[in-house]
Amino acid sequence: MKSIIKRKDQKLLLQHLEKMHPYDIAEEVKGLSEEEKDLFYSLLSEEEIARIIAFMEPEEAADVIDDFDFERQKNIMDTLELDDAADIIVHMDNEEELIHALENEEHISKVLDYDDQEVGAHMSDSFISLNLGMDIKAATKKVIKEAGEVSINNHIFIVDEEKKFKGIVELRDLVKTKAPAYIDDIIKLSPHVLSNDNVEEAIHKMKDYSLYEMPVLNKELELIGILTIDDAIDIYHEESVDDFEKLSALPDTKTKGIVKSALKRLPWLVLLLALSLPIAIVTTRFEEVITTVAVLAIFQPLILDAGGDVASQTLAVTLRILSKKDSKKALKNGGKEILAGLINGIALGLVAGVVSFIIAKVLKVEQPLNVSLVVFISLALTVAIGPIFGLFIPLILKKMKIDPAVASSPFITTLIDITSVIIYFGCATLLLGVF
Amino acid sequence: MKELMRLNDAQLKKELAKMHPYDIAEKMKDSSSDAPMRIIRLMSLNKTVEVFLELPEDVSRNYFNLLTESQKKSFLQEFETDDLKHFITSFEEDYQMYLISLLSKSKQAKLRLLMSYDEEKIASIMSTDFVIINQNSSIKDATAYVINTSKDRDFIDDIFVVDDDNVLVGSFSLKDLISARASDSLESITDNTNNYLKIDDSINTGFKKFKNYAEKVLPVLNENRQVIGIVTADDVLNIMILEHEEDIEKMTGVGDYDESSSAFVRAYQRVPWLLLSVVLNLVIALLLSVFERTLVEVVALIMFQPMILGMAGNIGSQSIAVTILKLSHDELEGKKAEKRHIFKEIGIGLLNSIAIGIVGFLLSYGVLNFTNMGDQSPLLLALTIGLSLTGGMFVSAMAGVFIPIILEKMKVDPAIASGPIISTLNDLFALLIYFGIATLIFLL
Incomplete structure (x- = not known):
């Protein structure tokens, strides 16, 4: 490609690009020098450029067109699909000015008004809609006329006179049905989402219904856009990386460079370190029992680990439900989690109690029975309390309008450590008779 | 459901034809008695198959067993091959053989082929119900073929164009076909941008291609570039979501989590993980x-x-999370990428362990001056803590990088690295370092 660009052979370049997928073109352009890039874009039409930059990261795409003159920027933006244009335009230097100049200014500023978590921010305006009552022939004609302007259409979306969404018609049914017939004869009910719905919930709905295109409606139930499966795959991919990062208090896995990445992860670690200081302070309250029965220290990791484990299990389950459904469902589910914790608490407590009795005997500790009783009771209590943390912390965060996923397992684990320490040494103080 | 049941047969039939299979399945799932059988009776075969795919396995098996043998035959014949594979493999092995024997010869061959692919390969989720057209056909022939000959279960939103040796030339969409004039050549509507999956691409490679190319379907080619199947984006999304949820389950040891399972089932599922940790x-x-x-x-x-x-x-x-994430996205393939990742994580681990060690030293010194137990000097204690933080954290960070990579090499799922064995091992090392340093400083 480099040699073609150098020769400024526009015809040959277009021929070369015609057989390539825009994603591959975008990847190849990355390897060009700045000078070659400029030359490359100068040889392409606005449509061609729009096709290619739609497959770049929005920041990169904005970089490309920032250098163009205003007219060219405007034309490219008008060619792009709505959601792509909205993604790119926020990264441009002359965002405001450009938005006002666009043909679909109104639409694009609407898309920009949505929060990134809402479906509206990701919807495309590239679809065909037909009215109820249309006969098949007229419908087919209209589809053929409009087909060139939209990129994807398995489905044609059907609305009534008031623009309210009524259902879908599959293109194949339209083609296969012989006239005389009406749209109403081949219309199918279709699930839909509202533009303010959570996008992850919408994607799960697409999965459940195996949809390639999910109709997006406004509050008046008018059809205003569609969520396409390729966007859904992209968004879900990012969300799943996010989940991993949050679950392990990792800020960002994409950063390059050792020092930079280390600095990004450090604040979380420092925060967690600071959070674990109160544990040390609380521990000093139990100095008496600890100095008398030093062996307590060796069972402490056991109690803390178990509490952290069950809490993060409930947390994972609760977060998953919250990402799809509402708090009520999570609360109902949480009841089961707490009961499960109680059952496991008693089971694990029994095992640990028996084994710790044997260990205490072997080590010739004083009052071995009471030491194992302390282990039993505090393990049972900690495991039973763990789910309560795992359930209520994300719920409270959600109530406070904070992303509940902030409560990653490291946080929950650190919080529950304090409770566990109090339970463990509190129990020990009571049972081992040191006052 | 009750409202639906109040309708007479003709009305219900009409209503069902309009409903989405998923919604019908949701309604059938929660109702017992004979209502579901009535629904099955009133749906077209093709719709019934779609509804069965949405039902939980045990429920769909129950209803399936109520059918007569000839009904079963026509029922199975109606499945898309990838769904058929999924459905048949949910039965016990003996019964699978019987079900396969009910199929037509050509379908049997297709199914056997599909079942022979490794679960890790993208070919294992492909469907063989697609339409190919010879490049020398006219628009008219193509239209007639697509409209009249293709079956309901065939994917016809995109149609693949091949040469005389069945080698992929390009593709066109149904929309392009109906917009074309009879006088146009097939070549003029064919898109030669050939994005495809190879027969031995891994699932992850396949996902990456879907993500990058934003296509709703990709053909699967064999060594001779012939189309042997297609993979559709809805299946990709479905499996992506399933795999991600599985990963999270593994990382937290929740077990095979199902929202409807009772507290006892949950307790039972999770107890092994917790018990292992306790022991x-x-x-x-x-x-x-x-x-x-x-x-x-x-x-x-x-x-x-x-x-x-x-x-x-x-x-x-x-x-661990960074490493598993990279492994599951195939970003550590090749010695070079692997080395770079290990080197980088060692660097990050070292820097942050030292940083936290210093901060930990300062903070614990502060706390110890304010409240202390025993009569050791706060400075020496804080020094012990700072050194142990650095040592314990560095060991654990290293384990987090190497263990998933080693597990992957041993063909074990690296996600178990976040399980109790590894974390308890880390605990052991951290405590050995902590008490070891303390013994050195205070007792020797």
Whole structure:
């Protein structure tokens, strides 16, 4: 490609690009020098450029067109699909000015008004809609006329006179049905989402219904856009990386460079370190029992680990439900989690109690029975309390309008450590008779 | 459901034809008695098959078993091959053979082929119900073929164009076909941008291609570039979501989680993981008893024990998560990428362990001056804590990088690295370092 660009052979370049997928073109352009890039874009039409930059990261795409003159920027933006244009335009230097100049200014500023978590921010305006009552022939004609302007259409979306969404018609049914017939004869009910719905919930709905295109409606139930499966795959991919990062208090896995990445992860670690200081302070309250029965220290990791484990299990389950459904469902589910914790608490407590009795005997500790009783009771209590943390912390965060996923397992684990320490040494103080 | 049942047969039939299979399945799932059978009777065969795919396996098996043999035959014949594979493999092996024998010869061959692919390969989720057209056909022939000959289950939104040797030339969409004039050539509507999957592409490679190319369907080619199947984006999304949820389940040891399972089932599913953690911790307790004298002499150590363990665990889960994420996205393929990742994570682990060690030293010195146990000097205690933080965290960070990579090499799922065995091992190392340093400083 480099040699073609150098020769400024526009015809040959277009021929070369015609057989390539825009994603591959975008990847190849990355390897060009700045000078070659400029030359490359100068040889392409606005449509061609729009096709290619739609497959770049929005920041990169904005970089490309920032250098163009205003007219060219405007034309490219008008060619792009709505959601792509909205993604790119926020990264441009002359965002405001450009938005006002666009043909679909109104639409694009609407898309920009949505929060990134809402479906509206990701919807495309590239679809065909037909009215109820249309006969098949007229419908087919209209589809053929409009087909060139939209990129994807398995489905044609059907609305009534008031623009309210009524259902879908599959293109194949339209083609296969012989006239005389009406749209109403081949219309199918279709699930839909509202533009303010959570996008992850919408994607799960697409999965459940195996949809390639999910109709997006406004509050008046008018059809205003569609969520396409390729966007859904992209968004879900990012969300799943996010989940991993949050679950392990990792800020960002994409950063390059050792020092930079280390600095990004450090604040979380420092925060967690600071959070674990109160544990040390609380521990000093139990100095008496600890100095008398030093062996307590060796069972402490056991109690803390178990509490952290069950809490993060409930947390994972609760977060998953919250990402799809509402708090009520999570609360109902949480009841089961707490009961499960109680059952496991008693089971694990029994095992640990028996084994710790044997260990205490072997080590010739004083009052071995009471030491194992302390282990039993505090393990049972900690495991039973763990789910309560795992359930209520994300719920409270959600109530406070904070992303509940902030409560990653490291946080929950650190919080529950304090409770566990109090339970463990509190129990020990009571049972081992040191006052 | 009740409202639906009140309709007479003709009305219900009409209503069902309009409903989405998923919604029908949701309604059938929750109702017992004979209502579901009535629904099955009133749906077209093709719709019934779609509804069955949405039902939980045990429910769909129950209804399937109620059909007569000839009904079963026509029922199975109606499945898309990839769904058929999924459906048949949900039965016991003996019964699978019987079901396969009910199929037509050509369908049997297709199914056997599909079942022979490794679960890790993208070919294992492909469907063989697609339409190919010879490049020399006219628009008219193509239209007639697509409209009249293709079956309902065939994917016809995109149609693949091949040459005389069945080698892929390009594709066109149904929309292009109906917009074309009869006088146009097929070549003029064919898109030669050939994005395809190879027969031995891994699932992850396939996902990446879908993500990058934003296509709703990709053909699967064999070594001779002939189309042997297609993979559709809805299946990709479906499996992406399933795999992600499985990963999270594995990382937290939730087991095969189902929202509807009772507290007892949940307790039972999770107890192995927790029990393993408890038992391993008891083993640690036994090993640590060699430090009994240190613990008696330096009681203040217990104050910071949770902090040292917690921080080692935290930095460990960071590096495990990064490594598993990279492994599951195939980003560590090749010696070079692997080396770069390991080197980078060692660097990050070292820097942050030292940083936290210093901060930990300062903070614990502050706390110890304010409240202390025993009579050791706060400075020496804080030094012990700082050094142990650095040592314990660095070991744990290293384990977080190497263990998933080693597990992957041994063909074990690297996600188990976040399980209890590894985290308890990390605990052991962190405590050995902590008590070891304390023994050196205070007892020798």
